[in-house]
Amino acid sequence: MADTVGAVTTGARCLKRIGYALLLTILSVQIAGASPTGSALAGLEAFDAEMAALIERWKMPGASLAVAVHGRIVLTRGYGLADREKQEPVQPATRFRLGSLAKPLTAVAVLRLVEQGQLDLDAPLLPVLGELGPRPAAITDPRVYRITIRQLLQHTAGFDRGIAGDLVFMPRAGEAAARQNAAMPPSCAVVLRDSLERRLDFDPGSRHAYSNIGYCILGRVIERVSGQTYEAFVRQHILTPAGAGGLQLARTFDMAEGEAAYYDYPGAPLVEAMPGVGSSRMVAAPYGLYAMETMDSFGGWIGSSLDYLRFMLAIDGQRGAPLLRPPSLKAMLAPPAGLDVKPSFYGLGMQVRPVSGGLNWWHSGSHAGTKTLAVRTAKGYAWVAAFNSRPKDRNGFATDLDQSLWRAANAVQIWPEGDLYSGQ
Numbered sequence: 001m002a003d004t005v006g007a008v009t010t011g012a013r014c015l016k017r018i019g020y021a022l023l024l025t026i027l028s029v030q031i032a033g034a035s036p037t038g039s040a041l042a043g044l045e046a047f048d049a050e051m052a053a054l055i056e057r058w059k060m061p062g063a064s065l066a067v068a069v070h071g072r073i074v075l076t077r078g079y080g081l082a083d084r085e086k087q088e089p090v091q092p093a094t095r096f097r098l099g100s101l102a103k104p105l106t107a108v109a110v111l112r113l114v115e116q117g118q119l120d121l122d123a124p125l126l127p128v129l130g131e132l133g134p135r136p137a138a139i140t141d142p143r144v145y146r147i148t149i150r151q152l153l154q155h156t157a158g159f160d161r162g163i164a165g166d167l168v169f170m171p172r173a174g175e176a177a178a179r180q181n182a183a184m185p186p187s188c189a190v191v192l193r194d195s196l197e198r199r200l201d202f203d204p205g206s207r208h209a210y211s212n213i214g215y216c217i218l219g220r221v222i223e224r225v226s227g228q229t230y231e232a233f234v235r236q237h238i239l240t241p242a243g244a245g246g247l248q249l250a251r252t253f254d255m256a257e258g259e260a261a262y263y264d265y266p267g268a269p270l271v272e273a274m275p276g277v278g279s280s281r282m283v284a285a286p287y288g289l290y291a292m293e294t295m296d297s298f299g300g301w302i303g304s305s306l307d308y309l310r311f312m313l314a315i316d317g318q319r320g321a322p323l324l325r326p327p328s329l330k331a332m333l334a335p336p337a338g339l340d341v342k343p344s345f346y347g348l349g350m351q352v353r354p355v356s357g358g359l360n361w362w363h364s365g366s367h368a369g370t371k372t373l374a375v376r377t378a379k380g381y382a383w384v385a386a387f388n389s390r391p392k393d394r395n396g397f398a399t400d401l402d403q404s405l406w407r408a409a410n411a412v413q414i415w416p417e418g419d420l421y422s423g424q
Contacts, residue, residue, distance in 0.1 A: 038092035040067075040075040041416035046408040047075055051385070054404055055080045058397055061263050062090040063387045065405075066305040070380040071319035072419040076306045082260040082388065095259040095302045096386035097250055097292070098372050099365025103215050105234055105247075106297045107153055107349020108315060109222050111328040112237050118225050121150040121331070121348075125157075126196075128221055132189060134196035141199040149221065151204050152214040153348040154336045158200030160209035167191045168212045168298070169290055170274050184276035185291040188216040208339060208346055212298045219297025230296050238323060242314035247303035250292040252277060259302055260388040262286035262369030268392070286369025299367065305384040306421075312374050312382055333359055364398060366390055373401055381409050 036048050044067065051065055062080030066073065078090030113119040119128070125147040126133050134144065143158060151157040165172035168191055176194040177186040186194075195213045202209070219230045226233045231249050239245050248256060255261070264285045273281055273288035280288065292300055313319035316329050324332065332348040335341035344353035353360045358378030365372035371387045371394070383405055391397040 037078040037089055038076045039420050040077060041418055041420065043412060043414060043416050044075050044408075046411035047405070048077065048079075050404040050408040051077070051079045054401060057400070058391045059266055060387050060389050060391070062094075062260065063385060064090050064092060064094055064096065064305040065383060065385045066092070066309040068309055068313055068319070068382045069415045071313050073306070073309070073421045074416055074418070076420060084261070084263070090260065090388075091258075092306055093246070093258055093304050095246070095248075095256055095304055096372065096388055097262065097365075097367055097370040098247075098301045098303055098308060098386065099299050099367050099370050100212075101308060101363055101365040101372050101374055102295070102297060102299050102301045104315075104349045104363050104374070105238060105301065105311065106215050106218050106222070106230075107332065108238055108323055109230075109234050110149065110153060110218055111324055111332060111348065113222065113225050115325055115328055119149060119221070121153075122148050124148060125152065125217070125221070128224060129192070129217075130224065132192070132220060132224060134193055138197040140197060143200050143204060144196050146204045147196075148204070149218070150348070152218050152221075155208050155211050155214055155346055156205050156336055156339070157211065157214050158202055158204045159195060159211040159213045160201035161211065161213075162209065163201040164198070166212055167195055168216060168294070170272075174275060185274050185294050187294055188219055188297065191294075192217050192220055205336075205338070208336065210346075215298035222297070238311065241321060242311045242323060243320065244303070244307040244311040244314070246307040247301050247311070249296055249300050250302040252290075252292045253287060256302060262367075263389040264368055265389060265392040284369075286367065289368055299365070305386050308372075308374055308386075309382060309384040312376055312384065315376075318376075318380075318382075333361060366394060366398075371397065371401070373398075373405070375402075375405070377409075379409075383409075 047065060047067060051063055055063060060080065061084055062082050064078050067075040076092040078092050078094055080090055082088045082090045082094045114121055124145060126145060147157045167173055167176045173186050174184060176191055177184050180190050180194050182190040191213060222230050222233055239247050270282040271285050271289050273283045274290055277291045278288045314323050316322050332350055333352050334347055335345045344351060350361045350363055355378050360377050362375040369389055371390045374384045376382045385401065
């Protein structure tokens with residue numbers, strides 16, 4: 001009986017592998033440039049098939065994926081086209097705009113300052129900002145004095161873009177610049193001051209509302225406390241130790257070496273450019289709807305999936321020396337006090353879901369022309385995916401992407417031994 005069960009199980013596994021291989025072959029013929037570039041250890045065909053299927057299903061130009069298990073890099077791939085006009089395929093080293101994957105970088109930087117004794121998570125924000133903060137006579141809501149660093153990290157500081165709009169994007173960015181008598185596009189310093197001079201949307205600490213403004217402010221906190229530019233501090237204390245030095249700040253029009261081109265969804269109309277960004281009034285959304293140069297600490301990085309995966313693995317030292325000490329990691333993955341946190345919550349720069357055996361933690365990123373996802377799992381798997389477009393149904397795609405990569409991981413019968421980057 002045991003032999004029969006074993007034979008049936010082995011046969012099912014073989015059929016599953018054959019099915020994924022056949023699907024990948026069909027999709028590679030259908031999709032220009034879909035035959036993956038890069039490397040993968042044996043037994044991971046499901047990832048290639050799921051990524052190729054996503055590209056076909058959502059009519060995406062291209063994507064990259066990096067996968068690890070217990071800190072070992074087992075797949076680093078490019079799919080589809082980095083540049084349709086030049087017919088350039090995505091390579092594992094192709095850089096993509098990472099969107100809000102900037103927020104975990106900023107959060108780890110803040111926690112490093114806490115570890116160095118230069119910052120207190122529960123310190124009031126305004127004394128840290130000093131003269132960079134709101135003008136005392138212009139403050140209209142005394143609750144701003146209660147905002148803490150921890151609340152900014154948790155998106156509980158009182159800013160709700162669903163109520164007041166997002167001051168880093170039009171039209172609210174234009175209104176903020178006008179109130180502050182500042183040029184367009186407004187810098188984070190301008191947005192910071194205007195946000196803290198206006199009425200908050202809720203009591204700090206009372207609930208969660210995702211906020212770009214909070215992480216815009218945190219970038220300036222890092223600069224004030226460290227005495228370095230935000231980029232310099234992150235590079236010195238996070239990227240270089242993690243072996244992720246290929247990450248860099250993006251520019252709206254001047255593409256970095258090896259950076260992908262970005263595409264709006266099929267049929268998307270031209271949009272009105274943000275004043276001060278480029279010379280055209282009507283633009284394709286990825287090139288002028290917003291200014292990448294003003295997004296540093298909340299959405300301004302570019303990099304390869306592999307480099308960002310190295311950062312994710314280094315946070316707790318699953319690969320290399322840990323970026324954070326155990327108390328900092330515990331704080332990062334802890335729920336906000338006093339808030340409903342089921343089934344998941346936002347910790348300090350990371351989404352967290354308690355599961356059997358531990359925690360799954362992740363973050364996603366999104367711009368017009370960009371979609372990204374970075375995941376660490378309780379089972380020891382990790383992956384980072386990046387696309388150079390964002391479908392019109394962005395929420396539907398995000399769900400499909402997440403389910404597809406989990407489906408691929410669950411299809412792996414035996415994770416391969418070895419490491420594609422054992423020397424790094």
